[in-house]
Amino acid sequence: MKACGKVHKYGDNVDTDVIIPAxxxxxxxxxxxxxxxxxxxxxxxxxxxxxxxxMVAKANFGCGSSREHAPASIKASGISxxxxxxxxxxxxxxxxxxxxPIIECDEAAERIEAGDEVEIDFDTGVITxxxxxxxxxxxxxxxxxxxxxxxxxxxxxxxxx
Amino acid sequence: MxxxxxxxxxxxxxxxxxxxxxxxxxxxxxxVLGNDVTTPVAINEFNKAGFTDIFNKDKITMVMxxxxxxxxxxAAQQCKQCxxxxxxxxxxxxYDVGDVGIEHAxxxxxxxxxxxxxxxxxxxxxxxxxxxxxxxxxxGSTDMCAGMAAGKTWFKVPSAIKFNIVxxxxxxxxxxxxxxxxxxxxxxxxxxxxxxxxxxxxxxxxTMEDRLCMANMAIEAGAxxxxxxxxxxxxxxxxxxxxxxYKVFEADADAEYDEEYTIDLSEIKPTVAFPHLPExxxxxxxxxxxxxxxxxxxxxxxxxxxxxxxxxxxLKDKKVADNVRCIVIPATQHIYMTAMKExxxxxFINAGCAVSTPTCGPCLGGxxxxxxxxxxxxxxTNRNFVGRMGHTESEVYLASPYVAAxxxxxxxxxxxxxxx
Numbered sequence: 001m002k003a004c005g006k007v008h009k010y011g012d013n014v015d016t017d018v019i020i021p022a023x024x025x026x027x028x029x030x031x032x033x034x035x036x037x038x039x040x041x042x043x044x045x046x047x048x049x050x051x052x053x054x055m056v057a058k059a060n061f062g063c064g065s066s067r068e069h070a071p072a073s074i075k076a077s078g079i080s081x082x083x084x085x086x087x088x089x090x091x092x093x094x095x096x097x098x099x100x101p102i103i104e105c106d107e108a109a110e111r112i113e114a115g116d117e118v119e120i121d122f123d124t125g126v127i128t129x130x131x132x133x134x135x136x137x138x139x140x141x142x143x144x145x146x147x148x149x150x151x152x153x154x155x156x157x158x159x160x161x
Numbered sequence: 162m163x164x165x166x167x168x169x170x171x172x173x174x175x176x177x178x179x180x181x182x183x184x185x186x187x188x189x190x191x192x193v194l195g196n197d198v199t200t201p202v203a204i205n206e207f208n209k210a211g212f213t214d215i216f217n218k219d220k221i222t223m224v225m226x227x228x229x230x231x232x233x234x235x236a237a238q239q240c241k242q243c244x245x246x247x248x249x250x251x252x253x254x255x256y257d258v259g260d261v262g263i264e265h266a267x268x269x270x271x272x273x274x275x276x277x278x279x280x281x282x283x284x285x286x287x288x289x290x291x292x293x294x295x296x297x298x299x300x301g302s303t304d305m306c307a308g309m310a311a312g313k314t315w316f317k318v319p320s321a322i323k324f325n326i327v328x329x330x331x332x333x334x335x336x337x338x339x340x341x342x343x344x345x346x347x348x349x350x351x352x353x354x355x356x357x358x359x360x361x362x363x364x365x366x367x368t369m370e371d372r373l374c375m376a377n378m379a380i381e382a383g384a385x386x387x388x389x390x391x392x393x394x395x396x397x398x399x400x401x402x403x404x405x406x407y408k409v410f411e412a413d414a415d416a417e418y419d420e421e422y423t424i425d426l427s428e429i430k431p432t433v434a435f436p437h438l439p440e441x442x443x444x445x446x447x448x449x450x451x452x453x454x455x456x457x458x459x460x461x462x463x464x465x466x467x468x469x470x471x472x473x474x475x476l477k478d479k480k481v482a483d484n485v486r487c488i489v490i491p492a493t494q495h496i497y498m499t500a501m502k503e504x505x506x507x508x509f510i511n512a513g514c515a516v517s518t519p520t521c522g523p524c525l526g527g528x529x530x531x532x533x534x535x536x537x538x539x540x541x542t543n544r545n546f547v548g549r550m551g552h553t554e555s556e557v558y559l560a561s562p563y564v565a566a567x568x569x570x571x572x573x574x575x576x577x578x579x580x581x
Contacts, residue, residue, distance in 0.1 A: 013349060013438060017546040022525040026228060026235035028201040040548045060350040060383065064544060065525070066285040068202055068301035089354050089385055090285055094301035144185070154303050155210040158311075 001122040001150065003080035003101065005052035008038075008045060009114035014057050015064035016091065020073045022065070033069055034076035051078035054120070056112045058084065062091025071095040081120050083127065083138065085109040096145055099153040103127065105138035122146070163413025165321040166388050167356040170296040170410050174279040182320035182417075190220065191295075192273060193308040194282030196264055196521075197225040201239045202302035203283060204246050207309065215250045216312030222254035222273060223247050224264035227521045229257075232528040262493025262519045265289035265377060265461035269369075270493055272402030276391045276409050281308050286461050286543065288379045292372035293399070294391035294409065299380060319385045321356035322347070323418040326363035328427035333577040335471065335561035336371035337463055337541065338432040339424065340378045345434070345442025346422070353383035355419060358412065360390040363426050369398040370467040377462045378543055381439040431576040433539070434559035437547045445576050451558070455538040456481075456569040457550075458562055459490025459517075460524045463541035466496050468562040473505040475566035475577055481513040482572030488530045490517045514569070526550050532557075539568040 018040040020033055027033065038045035055074065061084035062070060071094045074082065081101040095102045101122060108127045112118060116131040125140035141149065151157035164172065164179065172180040174188035195203055200223050215221055223243050228236035240257070247255035254273060256262070265286050268274055276294035280287065283305035290297035300314070308314050324343065330336075344351070357379045359372070367375075372389045379387025389395070391409045399407075433448060435441040458464075458472045469491060481487040489509045491497035497519065500506050509516050522529030524542040532538055532551030537558065540550065545557035558574060567575040 015544075015546045017525070017544070017549050021548055022198075022227075022527055025198045025527075026233060026239060028205055028239065040553045060353065063349060063383065064285065064546060066283055066287075066299040066301055067199065068283075068303060071301075072202075086350065086353060088350070088383055090299050090301060090380075093304065097301060097303035142185075154307060155206055158307065159210060 002119060003052065003054065004119040005054045005080055006050065007112055007114055007116045007118055008049065008053060008055050009112065010041065010057040012058040013060045013063055016062055016067050016070040017064055019062065019070040020067065025067065025069055030069070030072045030076040033073040037073040037077045046077060049077050049079065052080045053078060054118050055079050055082045056109060058109050059086050061087050063088035066090045068094045068098060071100045072098055075100040083108050096148055097154040099149050101149055103138040105136050108136040108138060111136065162417060163415035165356060165416045166358055166390065166410050166412045167296050167321060167386060168318055170277055170279060171316060171318055180318045182318055184318045185315060186318060187313055187315055188279055189313050190281055190308055191278040192280040193221045193305060194264060194268070194280065194284065194287060195223050195305050196227050196284050197229060197240050197243055198227045199283035199302045199305060200243045203306040203309065204242055206303055206306040210306070212310040215309050218251050219253045220312065221252050221309050222268065223252060224256045224267060225258065225261050226263050226519065227525065228527050229261060229520055230518065260494060263461045263464055263521055266465055266492035266496065269293060269373060270495055272399065275399060275403055275405050275407035276395060277407050281305065281314060285380045286377050288384065288386050289373055289377040289461060291376040291379065291386050291388035292369060294389060294395055296386055296388065298386045319354055319356045320419050321358045322352055323421045324357060324359045325421065325423045326359055326361040326367065326426065327423060328363050328425045329366040330426045330429055333563050334429045334431060335563055336367060336374040337561035338429050339426065340375040341432040341434050341439065341442045341559060342429055343424065344378065344382045344439050347382055349381060349438050349440045350383040352379065354385055357382065357384045357387040359387065364390060364392055365394065366426060368467060369394055370465045373465065374462055378439070381543060431561065431564050433564060433574060434545055436545050436556040436558065439543070439545060439559060448574055451537065451574045453485060453539055453568055453573060454536040455530060455532060456485060456487040456565050457523050457530055457538060457540040457542060458565050459492060460521065460542040461492065462543045463562050464490055464492030464496065466499050468541065469496065469500045469505050471562040472566040473508045475563060475570065475580065476512040476514070477508050479512055479570045479580065481569045485569055485572050487514040487569040488517060488523065489514045490522065491519060493519055523550055539565050539574055541565050
């Protein structure tokens with residue numbers, strides 16, 4: 001399984017309140033929420049994002065609230081994978097449970113810049129930066145997490161069993 | 162090798178004699194919680210997955226606290242969806258306007274969590290119940306859905322950081338100052354994926370409400386859970402609230418901790434977390450004059466009766482400063498009633514505060530006190546992220562009820578000694 005796309009880059013401690021502000025949480029329609037994804041730190045994100053694009057950030061991505069609307073609105077916006085130095089634990093769990101691939105990689109989080117063209121191989125954890133001609137070794141998932149992601153989320157994987 | 166409190170509770174719920182940090186386990190759950198924002202997503206997933214029943218109607222609770230009383234039509238639709246689901250499956254602990262309170266104040270008050278329980282909640286501050294010696298952690302809606310259907314979920318067993326509590330808090334220093342101090346010390350990801358375990362001789366000087374406040378903010382240090390050793394204070398609190406038998410789990414003497422800290426309560430000073438992270442903790446020797454527009458006293462962190470008593474002690478026979486809006490939100494109906502009987506509401510209203518029915522409201526920028534561009538608020542809430550209480554150019558300063566009340570009187574960020 002691979003992902004390939006253009007990078008949207010952010011810093012440390014991107015919290016779930018900026019990923020999807022609570023003022024929009026009076027709906028559970030993820031396509032509607034995707035239109036407001038990241039708007040408090042990147043007003044043009046929803047306009048600029050294209051299907052398959054990749055989000056890259058630094059440490060503690062997704063800290064704060066447990067709102068699943070955060071990874072779900074990122075996924076609904078078309079993002080194919082989030083790379084960060086580390087993820088807040090509830091976000092990590094939620095992302096896997098809904099089938100949004102996420103990878104921890106210090107080097108990629110440092111080196112990759114906004115607009116770079118990046119390819120990710122989920123089976124090996126290798127991240128290739130086509131723009132810079134570099135590659136980085138990300139953490140690959142344990143097998144049971146790959147199953148969940150391949151089934152497009154926890155509930156589907158429970159059904160598949 | 163010995164186990165921590167959390168590891169022991171998880172082992173017992175997984176039917177194992179022993180677990181180790183990093184181990185993946187499947188654990189039985191004693192309680193599954195959701196609110197009016199996270200439950201609709203869980204219900205949608207429940208229906209999509211084709212589940213036809215819940216695991217136990219007495220072990221699921223739904224609390225309509227975030228956008229209630231319904232702030233708009235969409236919020237009303239979400240509550241309606243929860244209400245209909247709760248009715249269809251005859252969920253025992255469904256709380257709606259009139260008997261609802263802020264979930265993490267309400268559940269302990271109702272005796273729904275006891276020591277040794279394993280609890281998940283689709284709300285990040287579910288870690289609050291660690292105050293009672295339970296393993297309790299925030300999850301998302303899909304986990305809530307799976308928990309409602311199966312009564313179990315997967316966990317990665319966490320390692321732990323130990324906080325040895327000694328001493329006693331000085332007058333006007335509060336549990337909120339302790340936890341802000343700790344988050345300032347270890348950072349917003351200082352306990353990422355790990356437990357924060359609180360024990361030590363100083364615990365006897367922390368009331369259950371103090372502990373609930375501290376465990377509540379474990380998530381603000383990135384922790385999976387915060388947990389307090391069970392003692393006489395815990396047992397006394399549970400009396401009359403529950404007749405469930407419970408098991409007390411103690412950490413083994415040779416339990417391994419990643420880090421250990423000693424926190425001397427007698428050294429804790431009034432503390433304020435500056436925008437836009439809870440780790441930006443400062444004491445008053447390092448706080449310039451900052452004029453404020455709003456004060457919020459309430460939330461799952463500091464909306465309990467002892468918090469209201471602390472605020473009332475400062476506000477008695479004083480007035481909220483001109484140009485400051487002070488909003489007081491008792492966290493549950495019982496707290497509201499107690500505050501009324503004790504004359505606290507009268508003190509607040511005489512001082513010029515607005516007193517609201519229980520709601521999470523302004524804490525997450527939902528309703529009941531949203532900030533405009535450039536406005537600053539001192540709040541007893543738990544997060545001060547960009548845009549958390551309203552406009553992205555507004556600012557939230559986190560503090561104790563003492564500091565919040567003193568700031569309301571002073572019209573700027575102030576400590577009790579400035580106005581008393």
